Amino acid sequence: MGILSATNLGKAHGPEVVFSGITFDLPARARVALVGPNGSGKTTLLRILAGEEGPSEGQAHLARGARLGYLPQEARFGAAHTLWDECLEAVARLREQESELARLAEELGAHPDDADLLARYGRIQHIFEHGGGYTYETRIQKVLSGVGFSLDDYDLPLPKLSGGQRTRALLARLLLENPDVLVLDEPTNHLDIAAVEWLESALRDYEGAALIVSHDRYFLDRVAEYVWELSPVGFEQYRGNYSHYLRQREERWAERHEYIQSEFERLEKDIEYIRKNISGQRTQQAKGKLSRISREIRAIEGQGFLAIRGKKWSEYGSSVNPFRVEEAAQRLAALRPPDSATRTFHLSMRPRQRSGELVLRAEHLTVGYPGKALFQVEALELRRLECAALIGPNGAGKTTFLRTILEQLPPLAGEVQLGASLRTGYFAQAHEDLRPDLTLVQEVQRARPGMLENEARAYLGRFLFSGDDHFKKVAMLSGGERGRLALAKLSLLDANLLLLDEPSNHLDIPAQEVLQQVLAEFDGTILMVSHDRYLIDALATQVWEVDAASQTLRAFRGTYSEYRGLDLPEHGNGKVALQPQADADRPNANAPGPLASAGLSKNERQRAEQRVAALEERILALEEQIETIGKRLETPPDDPQEVRRLGEEYAYHEVELAEAMREWENLHASLSQ
Numbered sequence: 001m002g003i004l005s006a007t008n009l010g011k012a013h014g015p016e017v018v019f020s021g022i023t024f025d026l027p028a029r030a031r032v033a034l035v036g037p038n039g040s041g042k043t044t045l046l047r048i049l050a051g052e053e054g055p056s057e058g059q060a061h062l063a064r065g066a067r068l069g070y071l072p073q074e075a076r077f078g079a080a081h082t083l084w085d086e087c088l089e090a091v092a093r094l095r096e097q098e099s100e101l102a103r104l105a106e107e108l109g110a111h112p113d114d115a116d117l118l119a120r121y122g123r124i125q126h127i128f129e130h131g132g133g134y135t136y137e138t139r140i141q142k143v144l145s146g147v148g149f150s151l152d153d154y155d156l157p158l159p160k161l162s163g164g165q166r167t168r169a170l171l172a173r174l175l176l177e178n179p180d181v182l183v184l185d186e187p188t189n190h191l192d193i194a195a196v197e198w199l200e201s202a203l204r205d206y207e208g209a210a211l212i213v214s215h216d217r218y219f220l221d222r223v224a225e226y227v228w229e230l231s232p233v234g235f236e237q238y239r240g241n242y243s244h245y246l247r248q249r250e251e252r253w254a255e256r257h258e259y260i261q262s263e264f265e266r267l268e269k270d271i272e273y274i275r276k277n278i279s280g281q282r283t284q285q286a287k288g289k290l291s292r293i294s295r296e297i298r299a300i301e302g303q304g305f306l307a308i309r310g311k312k313w314s315e316y317g318s319s320v321n322p323f324r325v326e327e328a329a330q331r332l333a334a335l336r337p338p339d340s341a342t343r344t345f346h347l348s349m350r351p352r353q354r355s356g357e358l359v360l361r362a363e364h365l366t367v368g369y370p371g372k373a374l375f376q377v378e379a380l381e382l383r384r385l386e387c388a389a390l391i392g393p394n395g396a397g398k399t400t401f402l403r404t405i406l407e408q409l410p411p412l413a414g415e416v417q418l419g420a421s422l423r424t425g426y427f428a429q430a431h432e433d434l435r436p437d438l439t440l441v442q443e444v445q446r447a448r449p450g451m452l453e454n455e456a457r458a459y460l461g462r463f464l465f466s467g468d469d470h471f472k473k474v475a476m477l478s479g480g481e482r483g484r485l486a487l488a489k490l491s492l493l494d495a496n497l498l499l500l501d502e503p504s505n506h507l508d509i510p511a512q513e514v515l516q517q518v519l520a521e522f523d524g525t526i527l528m529v530s531h532d533r534y535l536i537d538a539l540a541t542q543v544w545e546v547d548a549a550s551q552t553l554r555a556f557r558g559t560y561s562e563y564r565g566l567d568l569p570e571h572g573n574g575k576v577a578l579q580p581q582a583d584a585d586r587p588n589a590n591a592p593g594p595l596a597s598a599g600l601s602k603n604e605r606q607r608a609e610q611r612v613a614a615l616e617e618r619i620l621a622l623e624e625q626i627e628t629i630g631k632r633l634e635t636p637p638d639d640p641q642e643v644r645r646l647g648e649e650y651a652y653h654e655v656e657l658a659e660a661m662r663e664w665e666n667l668h669a670s671l672s673q
Helices: 042-049 083-090 092-110 115-130 136-146 163-177 193-205 217-223 242-277 283-303 325-334 398-405 440-447 453-461 467-471 479-491 509-520 533-539 560-564 602-634 640-672
Strands: 004-013 016-026 031-035 057-062 068-071 181-185 209-213 226-231 234-239 358-369 372-383 387-391 413-418 424-427 497-501 525-529 542-547 552-557
Touching: 004 042, 016 042, 016 057, 016 226, 016 234, 031 042, 031 217, 031 242, 042 181, 042 209, 068 163, 083 092, 083 136, 083 163, 092 115, 136 163, 136 193, 163 181, 163 193, 193 217, 209 217, 217 242, 217 533, 226 242, 234 242, 242 283, 242 325, 283 325, 358 398, 372 525, 372 542, 387 398, 387 533, 398 413, 398 497, 398 525, 424 479, 440 453, 440 467, 440 479, 453 467, 479 509, 509 533, 525 533, 533 560, 560 602, 602 640
Parallel strands: 031 209, 031 226, 068 181, 181 209, 372 552, 387 525, 387 542, 424 497, 497 525
Antiparallel strands: 004 016, 004 057, 226 234, 358 372, 358 413, 542 552
C-alpha cells in the first residue's frame, strides 16, 4: 500500500455524481499530476484526501504516522502575525529544541560535571543539527525568496496580504514543514516564471510524495513522474510526464477504438447469423447466441464496452429473458462508444487583411508612468508572422508595455512605430473590456454590431455557453468563463496583430491546447505576455525579457527552449543577459524559404524552419550535457544522494534528447514533402 491510497472513492451532490470508483496507491516519493477538464472533480478529490470534506462512498487512507500538507487554490489564515512569524510556525519544533538547548547550556554552566545533563544536551543537539536547526532562518529566507517575496515583505501582517500573496505564503510554510505528502491545488498560480522554476527544483529535491493539480503543462513536464486523468469517462493512470501522457493517451484510445469497432462488427455478424437461422435447422444454436448477445448488450448498456472487456459471457450478469432479434439489433445500433475527446470550445482567428511586413519597431524607448520609469528598450523589432513572448517578473511593466503599444499610455521617452494596415486585437489579463452589467449576448453583439440574437447565441455555443448562460450577467461569470468570453470577442475582430496578456489564465488544459493550436495556425503577428512556458515554447520566435534589476528589456531571436539553453553572461539576478537585436539578424520577410511545400503555408513553413534550427541547437546542447554527466558518473562522488541526482538528471536529459530528435525528424519530413 502507498503512503496515500483510495478505494472505490466517490462523490455526489444529491443526484449529481461528480466522480465514482476511484482507486489508487500513491507511492512514497512519487510525483503525480492530476489532470482533467474543469468541473471533473479534481479539487473535490484533493479536498477529500486532505480531510477537508468527506466522500459519498469509498475511503481514503493516509499511512500511519504520515503527515499531509494541503495547498488550496485560495489560502486563508486565522492568525494576524507577520509573514516571517508564519514561517517560524513551520519550524516550531526546532525552535523548541533551540530553547531547550539554551536552557541546558545555562544549567551546564552551573553544573559542568553533570553527566546526565551533558548526555541530554548531546542528544538534543544531534537531533537539532540533523533537522537543520542551525540553518532554519537561512532556509526560510531561501524559500520566501524562491516563491517571490522580498525582504521588505517579511514584516507584512498576514491579513494585509493579497490573495496571491496568501497562497504563496502558505506554499512557503508547507515547503518548510516538509510533510510526508504534499497535496497542491494549482501551486503555480500567482508565481512568475522564475518562481515556478524555483518550485520545480524544490519539488525535485523534496523527499516526500506529491499529488499536484496544475494547468501549467511545462511545469508538469518538469515535475511529474506519473499522470492521473480524471474525466467524465473515468479515472486513468499513466506513467511519465505530461508529454508522455499525451502520447500514451492517444495510443490507448486508438487501441480501444479498434477493439470497440471489432466488437461491434462481431455482434453485428452474430445478429445476422441469428436472423438467418432462428427459424431453420440451426434454431437451437441461434437461440443460444441470442441469449448470450442479450446478456452482453445489457452489460454494455449498464457498464460500457471497456468494463466488460476480458470477461466471459457468463460473467455479464444473471440470466434474463433474451431480446427479440430486431430488438437486439436496435439496441446494438443505439450503443455509443465512450468519447475520448474532452468537450471544449471552438475558436478561430482569421485576419481580415494582410498587414505590412514591419509590424512594430521601438528605439530608445522608456516605459512607465510619470515619475516612475519601469524599463528601457534600446532596440526592438517585430515583423509579420512572428510571435514574440514578453516575459519577466510580476510588476516589471509587461502589461504597461502593451498599453503603451495600444497608445493607452504615452512613452516616457522614445517612440513605438507601428506598421501599415494593422488591425489590432487586445486580450486584457483582467478582461477590463468586459462590462459586468451586460449579458453574454449583449457583449458579443457589442463586438459585432448587427449580429442577431440567435446568431449571437449560436456563436456563444461554440465557446461552451448554452441555454440560460447566454443571458447571464458578465459579473456572474467565473474566471475561466470570462476568459472564454474574451476569446470569443477577440475572434470577432478579424485582427492581424494580436496583443495577448496572459491568454491561457483560468483555462483548463484542453482549452489551452485548443488556444495553442489556433494561435499556431494564425496567419498574422502575435505579441503575448505569458507565464505559460509550454505555450511560449510552442509559438515564440522571439523572447523579450524584462529584467527588473537593470530596468531593461532585451530581445532574443529564437525559441524559448533555445533561450533557456543559452550559455550567456549573467545579470546580478542570475538571469542571462540577452543581446539587443542586430539588423543583420533580422529575417527578410520577403525572401522565399529554402524549401517549398504544398502541404505547409508560408507562415507554417517559416515557424517550422525556425523550430528545426532551434532543435538542432537544443540537441547539441543536450548531447554535451549527457556526455558531461556520463563522465562524472564514471568516477561517482561519495555522496549517494548526489549520485542519485546525477542519475536522474542523466535519464531526464536522455528523454529530452529522444523527444527533440523525434520532433526534429518529423519537422524535417514535413519540410521535405
